[in-house]
Structure formats: C-alpha cells, structure tokens
Amino acid sequence: MSDYRRFQKKVNKRKRRRRLFFIFFLPILILGLSATAYGSYLFAKAKSVVNSSFEEVGNRDTSPMREEEIDPKKDNISVLFIGIDESDMRKEKYGYNGSNTRTDSLILATLNEKNKSVKLVSIPRDSRVEIACTGEKSKINSAHVKGGTLCTIETVEKLFDVPVDYYVKVNFNAFIEVVDSLGGIEFDVPYDLKEKDSKDRHNAIVLKKGRQTLNGEEALAVARTRKYDNDIERGKRQQQLIQAIVKEAASIGSITKYGSIIEAIGDNMKTNMKFGEMLSFYDYATHGSNVKVESIPLKGEDYQPGSVYYYKLDEESVEEASELMKAQLELPGSKPLKELEAEMKAEQSGGSNTDSSTEE
Secondary structure (H helix, E strand, O other), X not given: OHHHHHHHHHHHHHHHHOOOOOOOOHHHHHHHHHHXXXXXHHHHHHHHHHHHHEXXXXXXXXXXXXXXXXXXXXXXXXXXXXXXXXXXXXXXXXXOOOOOOOXXXXXXXXXXXXXXXXEEEEOOOOEEEEOOOOOOEEEHHXXXXXXXXXXXXXXXXXXXXXXXXXXXXXXHHHHHHHXXXXXXXXXXXXXXXXXXXXXXXXXXXXXXXXEEEEOHHHHHHHHHOOOOOOHHHHHHHHHHHHHHHHHXXXXXXXXXXXXXXXXXXXXXXXXXXXXXXXXXXXXXHOOHHHOEEEEOOOOEEEEOOOOOOEXXXXXXXXXXXXXXXXXXXXXXXXOOHHHHHXXXXXXXXXXXXXXXXXXX
C-alpha cells in the first residue's frame, strides 16, 4: 500500500496540469468541434467517420458484469483503449487483418461522471494472465490473436473483475497519420535510440536525446521502444506522447488541420461507441485541467519459467487496482472511493511507528 500512496503523492502534485491524455482521438474530435463552434462541415465529417468505425463486439450490447444498460451521459463508465501492432506493411507481409495481431498497448480508463475524475491502468503487454477465451496462462497481448477484441475485453474484465463498457482500437497508422497531420509534435526524447520503423526496417529511425520535433514515424519509434529500459517506462512514455499530441491538437494553429486529423483517426479506428455516446465526453473536455486524472500503478517482476519471458503481476497490486476502479465506477458492493482511499492512507500510516511528519 505504501508504494501506491507514495506514487499518489507525486500524481496529486501535477494532476492539475494534466490534460485528458488517456483518450488519443476523442479529445481531438471534441476539441476540434468545440473550437469551431460545431462547424457543420467538421461535425458532419466526424459523425460520418465515427459511424463508419463502429463495430460491435460479439452479441454483447452491455458487459455481462453490468446489471443494466449504461448511459455515458449520466453513468460512470469504463473504456478500454487498445493499440495493435498492425501497419500496411504487416498486412501485406504477414496477412494481418486487424483481428490476428497482438496488442501493443492496453489502457483501461474508469470515468466518474459526478466527480469528473478518471483513473487509468496501463497494463504491461507481457503480463502473464489467464486468457479468457482459452483458459490458458499467457501474455495478455496474445488475447487479441486468440480471440480478437472480444477475448481482449473479457481477459481484462477477468483480470480486474470490473466491466469494460466501451473499447477504442487503433493501429500504428493512426498514430503516425495524426502526428503528421499536426505537422509533428514537440517531445523530449529520453535517450539516444535506434528503432524499427512501421515497415519493420531495423534501425531505420535514429534519434538523439533531447527536446525536438518528431514526425509520425519518429513518435511511433519513441512509443514502441523498450530495449533501452522496460515495459513500465514505455507505458509512461506513451502517456507523455499522447499528452503532447493533445496539447498540439488543442493549439489555435491546428484548427485548420482537424479535417485531416479526423480522417486519419477514422481510417484506423474501431469502436463500439456511437457518435452520440462520444459526444458525452464533451462534458469532461469542458472541465479541462479541473478533471482529476490519476494513474494506478501495477507492480510486478520479470518472470521466465522457460524460454519465454513474462511480466508477473503482483497480486496485491492487481487487487488494489481492482478495488479502486470498482469504487470509481461505484459498482454494487464497492466501498465509497473516499473511504477506500482513506483506508489505504490509514494503513500506510499505521504501518510504521515513526512520525508521519518526517516523510518528504
């Protein structure tokens, strides 16, 4: 618990400065429509793009973990963001069709409508979990290969024991094309790196450490690399990159680019959200920096029982994340969020006989 509380203190210091970076394209759509006073052209274009991207998941109109249908305009909801390692080259070379690819990133967001707060969990791609559609223990990124979007959703639900109400899935092309449509993004590259490009050409992207303008391929390379650190740091980098994208998209100079941005998103996105449901997020966007966005860390350790490497999640860490998300969604039987967080704080304080005032 104490690790969580220390992390929470750091998050609280900066959360007022954070934007809704957890949604890659929705804020861009919403901000774009807002900045143009819902200009008829962009509104119609966005509606058409979202409608063409709509894809149901099996026969589940509602998560089986829900007692009744939810309404994002008034209910607390969860959204699973799925990034898949698919590109035009991989489609041609390996025959990828959007359902037989591995997931490159998974972020589960839980949104509380009344408090206008968001809690995020970034799930390491090598996490060893039970795959819902097969029952076997494997890397969570293989769920998409074994059973597509539905298996990925059900695996995440099984892991955290919380419903996944909506999903949004994008591929490499979405990331590249959005960044290029913006004319690049400013980003502080953490170290010198050499990485593959979207065509899987080794060392095609070479970057030096430091702040610079990245194009789409370069931004993707920074998002994908992990050979210089680890999966946890990569997850943090991906969130920082999304922050940079949203910041650039929200700037006045990007208003004329919204048409191409919307096209880039729509051509590379699948979701079970309808356009009207997406517009319900406008309420969060208008709260801007007042929205409380917090990341819930998942602890674990390297695990290699044989020839395959895994990331073994700490069971207590998963349970804490589960409890916090249930409280955030106000699910039946869950504790009130403030009460739960107070208990966590009290447990941390009670874990030591030293005066808490000595903590930095």
